[in-house]
Amino acid sequence: MRAVVALAVLIGLGFLKLPIERNLAALHRQEHFRGVEFNLDLREKIGQLGFIAALSGFRAIVADALYIQAHAAWENTEWGRMLLLFRHITTLQPRVLLFWDTAAWHMAWNASVAAMNDQKQPRLALRVKAQREYFALGRDFLERGIKNNPDRPDLYEALARLYKEKYKDHERAAEYYAKAATLPGAPTFDRRFSAYELSYCEGREREAYERLRGLYDEGPQERLPTLIKRLKFLEEKLGIPETQRIPDKENKTVK
Amino acid sequence: MTNPAVAVHGLTKIFPVPFHRQSIVAVKDLNLRIDPGEVYGLLGPNGSGKSTTLKIILGLVSPTRGRTEIFGGDSRLVESREAVGFLPENPYFQKFLTGEETLHFFGRLCGLRGAALKNRVNELLRLVRLDRARNRRLGTYSKGMLQRIGLAQALIHDPRLVVLDEPTAGVDPAGSREIRDLILNLKERGITVLLSSHLLAQAQEICDRVGILADGVLVREGHLQELIAIENQTELVVADASDELVRDIESLLSRSNAKLIARRKSTTTLERLFLEATKNDEGMTKQK
């Protein structure tokens, strides 16, 4: 009988604790804690083990175990298996930037190079197609990673690097470096890198020049060789008057 | 008029049995009074309600009807247990604790601390003759030693009433003798003892009053000597009587209205014989 009374009290107290739990959940959302949404889709994505791990609060360990498997798959160049494993890993741990970054790196850099150098595929066109598919997979990981972690600069930087090095899309690269630069904890070079990339974009030289000049005017800490080089290039291209140009001595190579 | 040590008024305890219509009546309308300083034996076969009665008196089980009191206070209140020490049947203590540590633990539970606790523990270990075994873990104690340490913990807070549930069950004759002597020692100090037992011969040696329970009902109660005395028979035990004297006594009886029922040699008890034999054996072993 007392047990029944105790359960009834517990249900009554449940109403008392409800606002605290809701408040805490709201705080979690505010601070961008992203948990795992439990649905059948998740169960299909991550399998039984992952589902149980997610249910029991040990998804971190399962994700790490899968990560080690992914590492082994990389050593065996099993790109398809790696892709599957990283999808599970990032579903289990959407807030770990390392996993999104590593997944994108494996796809867009390692797998794409392997595809291009695939001796078993004689046709160049198909090798290029495969390469671009891997670029897209890498980009997809980073974009989804950004959706899950909109407040962290790291994945924006990684995406900017991908656009710069793989797609040779300087405009997009500039855009993502600029986004990264606005976020808390972003390294100072993001602003510079954004301006550098912009300086390669046809039709946006003026904008690039103004940004690079603004950085130059901030002080010696920004007057790095690449910045000076690009600034000089733009001064020439835009025909900036001599009186407005940066001093020539800045042209000296800094060792 | 002083409060009785234990008073039981109309006590009934019914245990419901899940999924059965008929419940178990463990104790039925029991009335009992134990005066301070008495040794009271609650006797009865297994399942007669002895342990249930003791547990209700100790507040471990609640009665269905009726009430129990200890020195005038409601026994359901925790403070009433200040005056009570309890040794349960076949007690179990943590094996990893030594005798001394066990008594320290129970002493702290009763509010004893520091030097007072230490002195009390030393006294009790001497009383129950476990002084030499104080630093041994209880896991190495014999049954008799466990009963004695159990008795010591029951006495740790100097209670006025000691409740013993089957105190000599499973103990060898020597151990039983020691426990009985301890109980008599308690009586000499004015401590009331309530013990339950189904070992009737042992209860007969130490109890002042007994109550006999059967199927939860008190069927007999009273002073031991009155209960067991056969009204119309008298025993005379004579030492060094010659055959001629015995014949004279028999002749006298035959001329009276009394009837000689039996004439036999007095006997010792098997227990005394056992103790003497084992003591002699120990002596011979020591000499060797």
Add this chain to the structure above:
Amino acid sequence: MTNRENASTLQQFDASTRAKRYRALSLSRILAITRNTLIELTRQKVFYVLLVFALLLIGSSIFMAQFSFQQEFQILKDVSLGAISIFTSLLAIVATARLLPQDMEDRIVYTILAKPVPRFDYVVGKIAGVLLLLAISTLVMGAAFLIVLYMREQAALHATMRQLSGAPPDQLADALRAVRSSAFDADLFPGIAIIYLKACLLAALTLFVSTFATSTIFTVVVMAFIYFIGHLQATAREYWLQEHGSALITRVFLAVVTLLFPDLQAFNLVDYIVAGTAISLAVFAKTAVLGIFYTTIYTLLAAFVFYGKEL
């Protein structure tokens, strides 16, 4: 000399050693039971097996050197904190499930409660012993984890200094700063504290369940069930409060899950800490308050049920 004569020569009790007058709530009484419970629990083999297993798991992270330092620290923290979480949760349930039933089976509960010991003090003393054991275990494992983390951090720093020996000082400083920031994070301490509080909650809940459970196995099975449901409570809560089109029986079911079960997912902060998310004081404080609230309520309810239990 007979035994009886022996007994009569024994010393009288000293009246000055009579116990103090009974007090309803006694800290020394509770502490005596706590200490005894702690000693009893540390003698159980299962404690040492679980502890050694957890320490091995933490120590095995040393062999992750094949990965980059970020990957290595990520895995080290995940595995170590996961081991601490699993061990403390398991220990909380396993150690507590047998606490009261064992005492009742051995009849030692009679000996204790026949003394002037309120049942409330007994229950509180028992659970305090478990919480103390969990605290010691958490400290030992936490210390082992931090030592391993420090050792790996030092190794990574030395490796970095070797690799960048010819690099400009600011580049080297940046690299070393990156290693340090990947390794130690001050938020690990509140994270470990929350793991401990979750274990305390589970211990108190197990104690409550054991007061009306029919056997220890029943308690453990029910707690396993509660553990899983507790991690889904947040989802059930959101569905209950937001979904208006569901059938009545579904809404009642969701309501019961929300109100009856604790939100265990709220205590899994280490995942976010290891991912590099800072834990604000507000989140930590509210989570801690929730944990203490649950632990206290379950303990009080356990005492309430045990109070009426026939022994």
